[in-house]
Amino acid sequence: MEGRIVSNSPVIGKSSRKVTIRDVARVAGVSTATVSATLTGSAPVSAPLMERVRAAVAEVGYRPDAIARSLRRGETRMLGLLLADITNPFTTAVVHAVEAAAHASGYTLMLCNSDEDPAKERTYLDLLRTHRADGVMLMPVGFGRDYGQQIRRTLDVPAVLVDRTIPGLPLDAVTVDGRTGTREAVGHLATLGHRRIAILSGPAGVSASDERVTGYRAALDEAGIAFDPSLVRDGAFRQDPARAATLELLRAAEPPTALFACNNLMAIGMMRAVAEMGLDCPRDLSVACFDDFDWAEAFQPRLTTVAQPTDAIGGQAVALLLGRLGEAAAPGLRHIVLPPRLIVRDSCAPPPRARRCA
């Protein structure tokens, strides 16, 4: 006979046979109903039987099967977490809070990353439906009227939008006040004396970007600075486009003296461009951005940022979603808007009048 089996089974693999509730019942000498009752507490069980059941559970090494339970109960205790970009530190900070809150409430997360691709997002929305997630937290990537409608059609469970809202999509949402945050940061620049302040925006139509641009214009108005459309550049919330846009801005005939990036990725692209141009910050140019980094304290220039309350965002998102899961679902839509916080560091200074004098 060929094909001997060498008995070195070092690799942990699938176990021999599934231990079911029936095995426990048999060993304990009770019915499966009683085992279930002791384990879930759904019905009263006498102390001695409980003891026998627990002993039997330990003896046979029984773990209840969540799949079977989900099928029967009609709930999975799983939440979909559909992200636009898991690589983004802002996202991961939120995810961290979401995970903690969900875990504390006995929910597990299904990780979905759309990679900024609306098609992949829809695929995942479908997947979450088939896998019967009890609810979904969504950082949407698309925009436009049709987009909202399509999500609406695919969605079939309670959902919460995180970071962005979608017009015409009636869902609970948790966002931060991008208008105020940007207004304060740009106001800070204006106060320092800057008159030509450029902004790197995200895609037009995305709420998080639009709000921030609105805040920018508000700050300009307050400072009595005329709005110059050529100082608003779309950096698509991504690093490379932001870098390119910054280079264009800085090479223009009349370059800005200050730059504001609407998110962290664009801030990196912006700073690369600044470094490439050989400019010293904040001497030659002042910069600031939305989103904070934990390394902002450690590298030069120490960036002035608008920090988002990522813990609160994640926690509130889970709270909102779990609120919808119970029977007593409040009727109206809920939109929680959290305040950002301006952190002033070293990257902003008065504009270089010296250059003009020289």
Place this chain on the structure above:
Amino acid sequence: MEGRIVSNSPVIGKSSRKVTIRDVARVAGVSTATVSATLTGSAPVSAPLMERVRAAVAEVGYRPDAIARSLRRGETRMLGLLLADITNPFTTAVVHAVEAAAHASGYTLMLCNSDEDPAKERTYLDLLRTHRADGVMLMPVGFGRDYGQQIRRTLDVPAVLVDRTIPGLPLDAVTVDGRTGTREAVGHLATLGHRRIAILSGPAGVSASDERVTGYRAALDEAGIAFDPSLVRDGAFRQDPARAATLELLRAAEPPTALFACNNLMAIGMMRAVAEMGLDCPRDLSVACFDDFDWAEAFQPRLTTVAQPTDAIGGQAVALLLGRLGEAAAPGLRHIVLPPRLIVRDSCAPPPRARRCA
């Protein structure tokens, strides 16, 4: 009658009634077996019937229920992803690759974050068992002999260790060659003329840390530099301990002229300390670290780093795990060791002899 129902149902909620395969079968005038066969292709179905089934599926808006399918088939097409720290950019880069690979193979991820807590890790291991994940990818947080045994007991499906190995835990693994990476980086510092090179290590006993310290000593040997234990400080792979350790090192009687941090978090802590001491890098002090950052090009000092191939790590981890899932599980253990890459930037320079002369 009190309690009118106001017909403003703006919130998307649970749908009315579940559409099952039976509904499709009824509408198409076939058996549920035939519907299943057409949808999964598990058995031959004639063209006309297929057509009718497909039409019926579209008509009633049927989505197969993955929970029921999992129960019946005994596989969930879910993979557990048990992370030590989702906030770490290295981790998220790997997760990004893992997600892409898993998604491409039709698997969904269950996101678990142990937050560097062995107890939470075990809780999640249990949970993954309960939820019947088909396999697990694990970035372990503990160490020591007992630790491996405990994981072994809890684990019940194929698993792959990522980034770290555990002695006595016979599992497939994907890691990078930390020894070579560190040896090259520290060698680079030695070549520049540094003799007192300090290293911030992770916890002793963690493979990723031990390897890197080994590489450090190898580089010292090659350069003919005597090993000085006081130049090895445990930064626990975390930011604050690394900052504290760096301050101690720099305030010592005979401070090092170069610093190497064994991971990204410690690099940040290290740089904070350097900034706090008012030292200019690389003039006063040279620094380098394991792990690369995408903002390393954008801020000062532009850090010299040892970049890990995160895409490959994630991709290989999934490949290894999926390989174990099929019937034809290869007998032996597999351990894939990937090469890191030294990226030389501006943070290393010859040591400041000037200081000694002055």
Place this chain on the structure above:
DNA sequence: TCTTTGTTCCGTAACGATTAGCTAATCGTT
């Protein structure tokens, strides 16, 4: 005409847990 060989398709028994519905048994109360 009567097998034989193939094809489709259907009925139905799992998968493993929960729970509605039921049967006894126990306990006070009158």
Place this chain on the structure above:
DNA sequence: AACGATTAGCTAATCGTTACGGAACAAAGA
């Protein structure tokens, strides 16, 4: 002692899907 009320535990149906064994029927060979 009889009665309802309460309780503990059991049986069996159920969740939605897949896969096994066989039925029905057509084509082909004897």
